[in-house]
Amino acid sequence: xxxxxxxxxxxxxxxxxxxxxxxxxxxxxxxxxxxxxxxxxxxxxxxxxxxxxxxxxxxxxxxxxxxxxxxxxxxxxxxxxxxxxxxxxxxxxxxxxxxxxxxxxx
Numbered sequence: 001x002x003x004x005x006x007x008x009x010x011x012x013x014x015x016x017x018x019x020x021x022x023x024x025x026x027x028x029x030x031x032x033x034x035x036x037x038x039x040x041x042x043x044x045x046x047x048x049x050x051x052x053x054x055x056x057x058x059x060x061x062x063x064x065x066x067x068x069x070x071x072x073x074x075x076x077x078x079x080x081x082x083x084x085x086x087x088x089x090x091x092x093x094x095x096x097x098x099x100x101x102x103x104x105x106x
Contacts, residue, residue, distance in 0.1 A: 015041035018104035026083075027062040027070070028055060035083075037065060042101060044073060044086040055083060068096045 017039040024047060026033045034051035045063060055061065055075050062070040063085065071094055073085040091097045 015043040017041045017046070018101065020100070020104060022066050023050075024063055024065045026055065027064065028059055035063075038082070040101070040104070042087075042091055044076070044084065047083050047085065049081040049083070054078075060088070061085060068100075069094065071097060 018041065020037050020040045022037050024035050024037055026035045026047060026049070031053055033049055033053040033055075035047040035049050038046040038048055040046075047063065049055075055078065057075050057078055059075045060072065061075060062072050064070045071091075072088040074088055075083050076086050077084040091101070
């Protein structure tokens with residue numbers, strides 16, 4: 001019998017993720033939903049929906065964390081109520097986000 005070969009998936013992430021849990025709003029053209037952030041990076045954010053509703057892959061959304069301006073993104077994956085969102089906006093245009101990531105880096 002042959003040995004099972006492990007499948008190695010290429011790393012798709014370009015930025016280091018940092019655990020960060022705060023309440024946020026996820027806004028699309030038709031609705032606003034409550035969510036909690038799970039982690040964040042320079043390239044995107046992972047959130048868990050806490051209110052009713054759903055979002056499809058490729059939906060353009062805006063995320064608003066506590067006391068921060070909206071940042072636009074696109075949903076790139078969905079797993080039940082957890083969403084992966086890639087930022088469309090450059091984080092350089094969002095000084096609050098740049099400062100947050102600096103704090104999380106330590």
